Amino acid sequence: MKSVDHKTRDPRRVLGVTLIAVLFLVLAVPAVRFTAGQFHYEKGRSLSLQGQYSQAVELLEKAAEWQPNDASIQHQLGLVNLRIALQLDNYLQKVMANKAIVHLQKAQELNPLEPDTAYALGRAAVLLGESGESLVLSSYRRATGLWPNNSLYHYALARELYQQDHGQELLATAQTLGRIDPAGYGKFHRESFWSDEVQQAFSKGLHEAVDSNFTTRQAHLAISAILARQGDWADAADHYQQAMAVEQHRNTSQNYYQLGRLLLYSNHLEEADAAIFQGLAKSRTREKDLEKLYHVFNKTVSPDIQLAFYRKVRERYSLSKRLEMLMARTLVDAKQYEEARNILGRIAAYEDLAEAYYLLAKVAEQEKNWDKMELASQKAAVRDPDNSEYRMKFSQSLARQQKYAAAEQEATKAISLRDKPSAWYYSHRASMRWSQKKYEGALDDWQQANKINPENASFYSYIGRAYKKLGYEELAMIAYGSALAYDPGNERYKKELGQR
Numbered sequence: 222m223k224s225v226d227h228k229t230r231d232p233r234r235v236l237g238v239t240l241i242a243v244l245f246l247v248l249a250v251p252a253v254r255f256t257a258g259q260f261h262y263e264k265g266r267s268l269s270l271q272g273q274y275s276q277a278v279e280l281l282e283k284a285a286e287w288q289p290n291d292a293s294i295q296h297q298l299g300l301v302n303l304r305i306a307l308q309l310d311n312y313l314q315k316v317m318a319n320k321a322i323v324h325l326q327k328a329q330e331l332n333p334l335e336p337d338t339a340y341a342l343g344r345a346a347v348l349l350g351e352s353g354e355s356l357v358l359s360s361y362r363r364a365t366g367l368w369p370n371n372s373l374y375h376y377a378l379a380r381e382l383y384q385q386d387h388g389q390e391l392l393a394t395a396q397t398l399g400r401i402d403p404a405g406y407g408k409f410h411r412e413s414f415w416s417d418e419v420q421q422a423f424s425k426g427l428h429e430a431v432d433s434n435f436t437t438r439q440a441h442l443a444i445s446a447i448l449a450r451q452g453d454w455a456d457a458a459d460h461y462q463q464a465m466a467v468e469q470h471r472n473t474s475q476n477y478y479q480l481g482r483l484l485l486y487s488n489h490l491e492e493a494d495a496a497i498f499q500g501l502a503k504s505r506t507r508e509k510d511l512e513k514l515y516h517v518f519n520k521t522v523s524p525d526i527q528l529a530f531y532r533k534v535r536e537r538y539s540l541s542k543r544l545e546m547l548m549a550r551t552l553v554d555a556k557q558y559e560e561a562r563n564i565l566g567r568i569a570a571y572e573d574l575a576e577a578y579y580l581l582a583k584v585a586e587q588e589k590n591w592d593k594m595e596l597a598s599q600k601a602a603v604r605d606p607d608n609s610e611y612r613m614k615f616s617q618s619l620a621r622q623q624k625y626a627a628a629e630q631e632a633t634k635a636i637s638l639r640d641k642p643s644a645w646y647y648s649h650r651a652s653m654r655w656s657q658k659k660y661e662g663a664l665d666d667w668q669q670a671n672k673i674n675p676e677n678a679s680f681y682s683y684i685g686r687a688y689k690k691l692g693y694e695e696l697a698m699i700a701y702g703s704a705l706a707y708d709p710g711n712e713r714y715k716k717e718l719g720q721r
Contacts, residue, residue, distance in 0.1 A: 369397075399424060620653060
């Protein structure tokens with residue numbers, strides 16, 4: 222009897238094992254490649270978000286080796302190379318932009334429906350200059366086509382259409398932007414391509430948004446803003462009211478103040494009062510708001526109307542120090558000096574505020590009481606020594622008393638404290654120096670004033686006078702000639718020049 226050779230393998234069993242091994246490799250290798258690719262992709266994407274672009278590129282390129290046909294990896298590689306390009310300039314920028322374009326175009330082939338890839342492709346092509354113009358436009362058009370309501374893409378398209386002088390398509394894009402992004406008017410009207418025609422197209426889109434009940438509130442607000450810029454205050458107020466009628470829970474005190482301002486400009490005073498008081502009723506910062514409203518009133522209505530408003534405020538709300546100061550300011554503007562003095566006297570006595578003394582100095586100035594003006598302005602300057610306006614008022618009061626040296630000293634302090642140079646401050650100090658026969662110093666100051674405001678004829682005439690005093694006749698004639706050029710009818714300038 223023959224023994225069985227246990228070492229002899231069953232062919233069917235070997236075949237089965239081989240098939241299982243092949244099947245394992247077929248299934249496992251793609252899984253391994255996918256896992257490795259995604260690991261490098263996620264890590265590279267994370268580094269890109271942190272701004273570590275060089276390391277991100279290395280990892281993303283490894284991800285692409287594992288998964289060369291993954292659209293997301295190619296897209297991310299394009300974005301990172303674009304971000305690197307944006308940090309460079311000249312030749313290197315174009316090199317990196319081209320690398321970005323290669324990856325983004327591949328990503329677009331793999332996934333033609335991704336709008337952000339098209340947008341990024343357009344941004345990269347912009348960096349190539351004229352050679353990339355056609356790719357920029359085609360990419361931005363593709364992005365807006367894939368995502369029609371994305372305002373970011375449409376803004377980019379509008380800028381490029383303007384650059385490449387595609388006027389009609391720019392107007393169509395502006396109209397689309399008005400319809401899909403009314404709230405974007407605030408930034409849109411500051412763009413270089415904004416014009417009357419573009420504004421009309423944008424406005425047409427805004428009205429489409431209103432008609433379709435799409436972003437109605439924002440559309441009315443934008444229409445109101447455009448009308449206000451055109452000085453059409455009544456229609457601007459009407460659209461602002463229509464905006465506030467939509468989603469009324471969103472109305473804030475600032476909305477009521479803006480409506481009040483528009484109504485003030487359109488001379489609807491009672492309606493303006495009502496709107497502003499609604500805003501005050503909702504406000505948690507009433508006193509700060511009243512401070513801002515003071516400046517709005519100053520630009521729109523007479524001091525008497527403004528004063529009537531503040532009297533109503535005083536009737537409804539407790540009289541705070543800040544509101545008292547607003548009342549006092551308004552009384553000074555309205556030339557009701559006695560009542561202003563009474564309020565300011567109380568504030569000065571109990572609060573010792575610099576502003577109260579400053580306003581008392583203004584009242585004294587109007588009443589030509591130079592002693593009181595000097596005393597009050599000095600107290601204001603002492604209590605707030607870094608306030609250039611108070612220093613200048615003190616200098617003016619000293620000048621009224623012919624204390625020119627002290628006035629010059631205070632004017633110098635006022636000039637040094639100004640954030641923005643003032644032509645009038647320099648001219649005032651020049652007058653103080655002139656009164657002390659410091660002619661060269663006066664000339665320097667009037668020249669400074671002239672630099673700040675070169676279209677003021679009087680500064681040229683003062684410079685001419687100073688040159689003449691110092692014996693520079695030719696320079697004096699040149700200065701008087703400039704004065705006459707800005708004020709051709711001035712007889713004194715003609716006389717200085719020997720003209721009739």
